[in-house]
Structure formats: C-alpha cells, structure tokens
Amino acid sequence: MSNTQNLESSSQRKNYLDQLESEAIYIMREVAGQFERPALLFSGGKDSITLVRLAQKAFAPGKIPFPLVHIDTGHNFPEAIQYRDWLANEVGAKLIVRQVEDTIKAKGLKEQTGKNATRNWLQTYTLLDTIEEFEFDACIGGARRDEEKARAKERIFSFRDEFGQWDPKRQRPELWNLFNGKISKGENVRAFPISNWTELDVWSYIEREKIPLPTIYFSHQREMILRDGNLLANADFIYKDEADVIVTKTVRFRTVGDMTCTAAVESEADTIEKVVNEIKATRISERGETRIDDQQTEAAMEDRKKGGYF
Amino acid sequence: MDILRFITAGSVDDGKSTLIGRLLYDTKSILADQMEAVERASKTRGDGEIDLALLTDGLRSEREQGITIDVAYKYFQTPNRKFISIDAPGHIQYTRNMVTGASNADLAIILIDARQGVVEQTRRHSLIASLLGIPHIVVAVNKMDLVGYSEDVFLQIAQEYQKLASKLNIKDLKIIPVSALAGDNIVDKSEAMPWYTGETMLHYLENVDVLNDLNLTDARFSVQYVLRPQTEELHDYRGYAGRIQSGVFRKGDPITVLPSEQTSKIAKIEIYGAEVEEASAPQSVTLLLETDVDISRGDLISGNGNQPVLSQDVEATICWMDDRKELKVGNKYTLQHGTTRVRCSIKGIEYRIDINNYEQLEDVESLKLNDVAKVVIRTAKPLAYDSYQNNRANGAAILIDETSNVTVGACMVEA
Numbered sequence: 001m002s003n004t005q006n007l008e009s010s011s012q013r014k015n016y017l018d019q020l021e022s023e024a025i026y027i028m029r030e031v032a033g034q035f036e037r038p039a040l041l042f043s044g045g046k047d048s049i050t051l052v053r054l055a056q057k058a059f060a061p062g063k064i065p066f067p068l069v070h071i072d073t074g075h076n077f078p079e080a081i082q083y084r085d086w087l088a089n090e091v092g093a094k095l096i097v098r099q100v101e102d103t104i105k106a107k108g109l110k111e112q113t114g115k116n117a118t119r120n121w122l123q124t125y126t127l128l129d130t131i132e133e134f135e136f137d138a139c140i141g142g143a144r145r146d147e148e149k150a151r152a153k154e155r156i157f158s159f160r161d162e163f164g165q166w167d168p169k170r171q172r173p174e175l176w177n178l179f180n181g182k183i184s185k186g187e188n189v190r191a192f193p194i195s196n197w198t199e200l201d202v203w204s205y206i207e208r209e210k211i212p213l214p215t216i217y218f219s220h221q222r223e224m225i226l227r228d229g230n231l232l233a234n235a236d237f238i239y240k241d242e243a244d245v246i247v248t249k250t251v252r253f254r255t256v257g258d259m260t261c262t263a264a265v266e267s268e269a270d271t272i273e274k275v276v277n278e279i280k281a282t283r284i285s286e287r288g289e290t291r292i293d294d295q296q297t298e299a300a301m302e303d304r305k306k307g308g309y310f
Numbered sequence: 311m312d313i314l315r316f317i318t319a320g321s322v323d324d325g326k327s328t329l330i331g332r333l334l335y336d337t338k339s340i341l342a343d344q345m346e347a348v349e350r351a352s353k354t355r356g357d358g359e360i361d362l363a364l365l366t367d368g369l370r371s372e373r374e375q376g377i378t379i380d381v382a383y384k385y386f387q388t389p390n391r392k393f394i395s396i397d398a399p400g401h402i403q404y405t406r407n408m409v410t411g412a413s414n415a416d417l418a419i420i421l422i423d424a425r426q427g428v429v430e431q432t433r434r435h436s437l438i439a440s441l442l443g444i445p446h447i448v449v450a451v452n453k454m455d456l457v458g459y460s461e462d463v464f465l466q467i468a469q470e471y472q473k474l475a476s477k478l479n480i481k482d483l484k485i486i487p488v489s490a491l492a493g494d495n496i497v498d499k500s501e502a503m504p505w506y507t508g509e510t511m512l513h514y515l516e517n518v519d520v521l522n523d524l525n526l527t528d529a530r531f532s533v534q535y536v537l538r539p540q541t542e543e544l545h546d547y548r549g550y551a552g553r554i555q556s557g558v559f560r561k562g563d564p565i566t567v568l569p570s571e572q573t574s575k576i577a578k579i580e581i582y583g584a585e586v587e588e589a590s591a592p593q594s595v596t597l598l599l600e601t602d603v604d605i606s607r608g609d610l611i612s613g614n615g616n617q618p619v620l621s622q623d624v625e626a627t628i629c630w631m632d633d634r635k636e637l638k639v640g641n642k643y644t645l646q647h648g649t650t651r652v653r654c655s656i657k658g659i660e661y662r663i664d665i666n667n668y669e670q671l672e673d674v675e676s677l678k679l680n681d682v683a684k685v686v687i688r689t690a691k692p693l694a695y696d697s698y699q700n701n702r703a704n705g706a707a708i709l710i711d712e713t714s715n716v717t718v719g720a721c722m723v724e725a
Contacts, residue, residue, distance in 0.1 A: 016313045016392045018593075025582075025594040026553045029534040033607050033649060058594070060583035061547065062539035145383040152382045171380060173406050173631050173717045175413040176706045177553075178646050182715040196394055198385045288343030 017205055021054065024193035026177065027156060028058040028140065031191045032065050034181040035138040038191075039096070041127075042068040044080030045256040046213060047142030047194065049087070050202050053211050054193060055140075056091055067094040069139070071126050073119040074101045075237060075258040083214040098130045115227075115239055118261045124309050128164045131188060138181065138189045146198045147286060150302035156195050162186040166305040199286045203279050207272045216253045219270040224249045230263040254279075255290045263290045311387075314520055315394040317411045319439065320421030321431035322400040325452045329421065329490035330384055330395050331364075333512065336497035339386035379404055381411040390516045400431060405438070405680040406631035409720055412438055413706070416520040417446040419511070424457045424487075428470045434665045437682065440478035441627055441722055443702050445523040447475075448484045448514060455489040459502040477668045479699070482518075486511055524591055528696060529557030529565075529613025530704045532648035533605055537596060549580065549596040550605055555648070555703035556696075557613055559597065560588040567603055568610040568694035569620055574599040591703070608650035610694040610704075618694040618704060619725045624654075624687040627698075630677040632711065632718035637677040637685075643718070645689060647707040653690040654709075660684040687721075697725035 031038050040055060042048045055064045068088055072081075088095035100119050103126040104111060112118060131139065145152045155171050157179040172180055181189050194202065206213065225232040226245040232238065234246060238260055251264035252275065269275045282289075301309075318326040334340050340348075352361045382397045396415060398408040412418060418439040422432055439447055449471050457463045464487045475483055486495055487506050494500035497512045509517075537549040559565075563576045578598040579589050589595045597611060605611075612618060624645075630637050637656060645654040661670035662683040670684075677683050698705030699722075709719030 016311050019313055022553065022592060022594040026534070029551050029553075029594070030649075033535045057582035058551070059535075059537060060580075060596075061544055061549075062537050146385045149382075152384065153380050169379060171407075173410045173708075173720065175410060175708050175717065175720045176702070177414075178648075178706065178708045180646065180708065180710055180715070180717045182644070182710055184715065196383070196385075283342045285341045285343055288341065288347075 017201065017208060020194070020197055020201055021057070021205070023196065024054045025058040027179070027191060027193040028055055030179050030181070031138050031140055032059070034179070035189070037134065037136050038066045038138040038140060039069045039134065039136045040064070040066055040140045041142075042070050042084065042095075043142070043256070044070070044076060044084045044214060045142065046202055046206060046217065047144065049211060049213065050194060050197075050205060051140060051142050052087060052091060052093070053209060064091060064093045066140075067096050067134075069096045069098070069130060069134075069136075071123050071130065072097050072099050073123055073258050074099060075119055075235075075260050077214070077216050077233065077253075077256060077259055079214045079216045080256050096130070096134070098126050098133075100126045102126075103129060113239070115241065116261070117239060118258060120258065120261060121304065121307070124164070124304070124307055127309075131164065136188060137183060138191055140191045140193065142194060143192045144197050144199070144202070145195050148301045150305055154192065154195070154305070156192055157181055158190040158192065159183070160188050160190060164188070165307065168302065168306070200276075200279055203272075203276045207276050213272075214256065216256060217275065219250055219252045219267050219274075221248060221250055222264070223247075224251065224264065231266070232263060233259050235259050253290070254286055257290075265289060311390065311392060312521070313392045313394060314417060314515060314518070315396065315415050316417040316419060316515065317396040317398050317408075317415040317439075317444075318419045318421065319398045319408055319412070319435040320400055320452075321423070321426075321429050324400060324421040324423045325490045326400060326421055327397055329419070329450065329452065329488075329496070329511075330397050332490045332493055332496050333393075333395070334384060334386055336493060337386050337388055337512070380407050388512070388516055393515065402431065402434075402680065403633075405434065406629070408435065409438055409442070409629050409631065412442045412444060413720065415442075415444050416523060417448065417515070417518060418444045419448045419450050421450045421452045422467060422471070424451050424453045424463055424467065427467050428474060430666060432471075433474060433668075436474060436478060436480075437663065437665055437668065438629065440480050441629070441682065443479075443699055443722070445520070446482045446484075446518055447480050448486060448511070450490075450511065451485065451487045452490055454487045454494060454500075454503065455492045459487075459494075459500070461503070461505045464506075484508075484514060486514070525556040525701045525703070526558055526590060527556070528616050528618075528701055528704075529559050529563070530555040530618065530696070530701070531559065531597060531611040532650070532704075533607055533609045533611065534649050535607060536605065547598075548602075549598050550611065551594075551596045552611075552649070553594045554589055554591045556591045556701050558588055558590040559595075559613055564614050565599070566612050566617065567605055568612055568618065569692040570604065570609070571620075572603045574601045574603050576600070608648070610648060610650075612694065618696045620692050620694050622689045622692050623657075624689060624693060624695065624707075624721075625660075625724045626685055626687060626707065626721040627724070628677070628683055628685050628709075628722075629720040630679060630681045630683070630718065631720065632716065633679045634714075635711070635718070637681075637719065638675070642712065643709040644712055645687065645693075645707050645709055645721075647693055647695060647723075648704065650693070651710075652693065653712075654687050657686040657688050660686065685721075695723050695725060698722035699724075
C-alpha cells in the first residue's frame, strides 16, 4: 500500500471544522444505532439548527430517523416558531410539539409571577412528560461545554435516572469514543454531539454550510424593554413596571431562548459574515450577555440539570 | 488550523486548574464577564488573590471544597491551533475520571510541585498516560517561584522523572520549569529562569505535531448504522455508516468483513451523500460495497494489508473503575469494542501493577477501584481487534456491569 496521501483527505484531517463535524456525526450515528426511540430536542436556536444539519448529513441520502421535539413555553419568538415549522417540512422530519401551558393547566403548576418571571424551570416538567409519553430513550441536545461551567463537566452521553436527573458526582466514565448507552427501562440518555464546539465554531459552521437562520439572529429594528442594562424584546406576556423603558433599537439576538429571559445586543450585523466578525471581537460570553436566567445564581445551570433540564 | 486535545494531570494542589486558568488568561480567552465572576467568587472566599482555578471548577461541591472532582473541558485558540483542555482531578479516588479525560488526549501535561518532587500521583498518572498511549508527555515542574527559581531543584526533579519514565512506554517527553501562578514559561519566557533555554509551554503546545500520531496504515471501519432509505429512487441503496478508525479506504479497495470473513470491494465512498475517491481516519463516511454481503452494526470492515486478530481470547491491561464491586475471576460483563457488544468472562488476572515502582504483583484474587492489571478475557463471539499500542481506536474496549449498566473497566488490548 502506498503511503502517499491524497491531498484532499489529509487537508480534511487538518481542518478543525471537518474534525468537529466528523465527531458530531459519529455521535449522532451512535445514538441512532444504540437506542430504539431517540429524539432530537429542537428549540429553534442556532445550536439545534446546527444539529439538524448534522443529522441530515449523518443519515444522507436517507431521512433523519428520529423526530424533532420542541418543548414550547409559549414565550418563544414568533420568528423562531415560524422557522421551526418551515425547517421540519424542509428536511422531511416528524415534528412533535408539546406546550408548557398544557402541563401547567393539567398539573396545576404554579408559575413565577412578576418581573423576570420565566417558564425555564417549568419546561422540565413538560420535557419529562414528553419523554414518558413517547418512551424516548435518548434525547439529542445542542448543549456545548464552552457555554457554561456545569455543562463543561457533562459527558457526551449523559445518563439520567427515571426522574431525568443528572448526578454530577456519579457520572459514568466515558472512554475513547466508546459511548455506553445501556440503560434500564424508564431511564434515558441525553446525548450532546456538539459538546466540543465553541460558539464561534457554530457560527463559522453555519457560515460555511450556508445554513439559513431565523431572522432574529440578524440586525433588525425592534421594540425593546430596557431593564437593568439588558434589552428584552417587548411582548404582551412580559410583566412590565414603571422602571421599564420601552425603546426602539437596532438589535440582533446572539442566542434564542424564551423572550422572557433572552437579551438582545445592539448590532448592525445583517449578514452571517458580519455576525461572525462581531462574535470574534466580543469580550463578553454568550450566556453572560444574553441569558438573564443564568445571571441569577452561580449554580443556576447545575441546579436545573440536576432537576432534569436539558 | 487543527485541534490539540490535552489533559492536565498531577496531584492535588499541584496547580492544574491554575495552569489552565493561566493559559486561558494569557491567551486572552477569558471574557470580561467570566473574569468578573471569578473575581467575585475569589472575594467571597476571602482569598484576596484572584483564583484562576475557579474558571474550571464548575460544580458547586468543587467550589465548596476547592478541589476538582470531575473532568472539565475548556476551549481556547491561538492563531495556530484550537485547544481542548481537559482538566483532570488529582485526588486518588477520582483517578477513574482522569482515565476518562486521558483516553482522548493527544498530549498530557503532568504537573509536579517543585517543593514536593515526584510523588505517588505523579507515578500513577504517568503510568496511566503511558498505558493509554498518549503520544506526548510534558512534565511541568510547577511552583518554581516557591523554590527560588532554582536550577538545581529543577534538574534533580527532571532526573528523577527521567528515571521513572525509562520504565514506561513514553514516546515523546519534554520537561519545563514553570510557575502557573506567576506566569513563568507558560506563554512568555521567564526572566527569573535565564538558565532555562527551552520552549515555553504554549509554544510547545502550539507546535507539537499530532497528525503523525494517527495510524494511517491499517484500514479499519466499524459499522455504526446501516443506511437503507427504501425510497423509490434509492430502492436498492445500502450504505454502511461509520467512522474510519484508522488507515485509508479507497474506491475499489478489496475489504474483509469481520468476524464473518466475507470479502467484497468498495464500490463507493460517500461523505454525507457526496462521493469521494478516498477517505481516512478519523472521517465519518458511508461505504457502499460491490456485492451483497450480510453486514450489520458491530461488524468491522478491514482493508487489505495487515489484518486484525480474530479471536475469542483477549489479553488486556485494565483500569478498574467500579467503587462498589471488585473484579474477580469468573465474573461476567458486557464488553464494548468499536460498535460491537459481546458478553465476556474474566478468565484470569495475570498480575497487578504496583503503581509506585511499576512492578508486577502476582497471585492477585481481585481488583479494587483504580487498580491496574493484566487480565485474560474470553468473549462469547470472536472479536476483531488490534494491539492498543499500535492502534488506539481498534485496541480499546470497555467493560459494562450487566446489572447496573455502569462502565466499570477500561481495557487496552494486546495482540
């Protein structure tokens, strides 16, 4: 056998985006191969949009062999919901939507009220009910380790008990690329194919792959609530008081979560190239700049994950 | 630009987290709000000084106790390279988490406290790094500021370490005197140690060649998933999805499917639906074969040339990871190798390795948490494996407890 390498395949080994893509696709295929009823948790955000592209590639020329599941808090950006429906149709995937509102009514859950009220915690109930309803044994999520310090600790195959709980002190050893997805009935695994991607990697990949995004990721004019230095999109369901100032700003969103807890950045970046350049230059982290829910306590994410959150 | 994955290991308080914190800080990878959070937390703990370790200790109980319990991954980049840093715990009871981190590393940084010299954890972590076949080892003799930046102290530790290393299988060794806290020889050359003329830590990390560490000789491919779209236009399509573990596959290459030993030829290689002439490790691809062969998940497709061993008998070095149950001769487990799972039974423990002097202890009845030993395993079906030292991807296996489903052993196979 000759040792001369074709330039094409050796340059691919050197390209970090190709390496990350190859790893993510390997993880997707492990999920499909090891589990009977996997699902892809889809939020309408750029990370889960990236997951859908990776899933398409992993199973091409076939269709994605699992449904997209969206846990809808009822507080999503309308643009994200529109995009979700378009994308599911475009890639020919089955879309399952479950409403947090329905769980609140059916179970008589108490919602937070007042300023900064969010349904972030309540999503977990709907998620766990949905997992039970469809007997999902694996849920693929778009979490990245660079996002947050509790996520930096989580395995790629993250074992969850029958209550969906993560136990950070007793994680399974995870060796090489040998993912252990063995579970008993009722338990499940959360799988994170883009664990090793950074925010910039995701944006660079979206740019390279020319993946269309919801319009809110690009600069646009919008009516905003100015609160404690954060800019929140104005909506009827957001509680406001006299301290809140309504302003019209030119903004884009760096992450897309609930309207109640996602802050915008002022920006003129109206193309993917411009957004990537802004991300390269930023001195503030993604969650620090845009996630009001994580600014509340130092262990906010760890606590949510222990409770069954993504 | 490529990616380097490295692990930092060493004993408690040797300054692993501080070293990562320093690399992040000096490469300007810490963003303003993250730095503020660390400053806030440092103040709460009343340390006065900014504690860079708080950047990686992400769990509440880690911050409370000031120790690292589980592996933390951090990401930074320079114009030359992207880095995935894996911060491993130093405490003995968390050694299995260190093994988790080490299994995917291209390089290990082993920290030694210049005041302590080589200690038990240095020996243990060096042994694990060598068994796991990490190609490059960098010993950071840390806290040089606390020994007056003494060249003698450094030389003595370096000599002691080289003696230790000579008993291990270490391909590439580098020893650098540093102070992670003060930043000496991490990113910038230390002015306090003019006697050291070698590279700084970051310079080495940026330039070490890891592409040559891949095995590109032995073509191996584990089938993960069979793609059969069964649509009208793709009625007869049958593709085998997987990642090339090692070697290169080209269109037209003759192949053997293992363990069934059927043969065929590669008709097509597709990457995400587009055809390519050849592909190599570690690419995820889809292979299509010229003839109809019976292949399913767990099968290994091997190229021409060196063939893997095909056998039900496996000898392996094992790191035992279960804190609840011991490994005993006669015990049965599920063995996962590549994409295949088989039942197996432990036939014997040949010896256990004393982690202090690397001597082989015989007449061992059972293995406890963090023990390292050579075992003999019998599998229910033949396994197609290579030697771990030549082929990390096809020589690695894990043992899974059949009742708890927990991963309990890391196996490095010999062939």
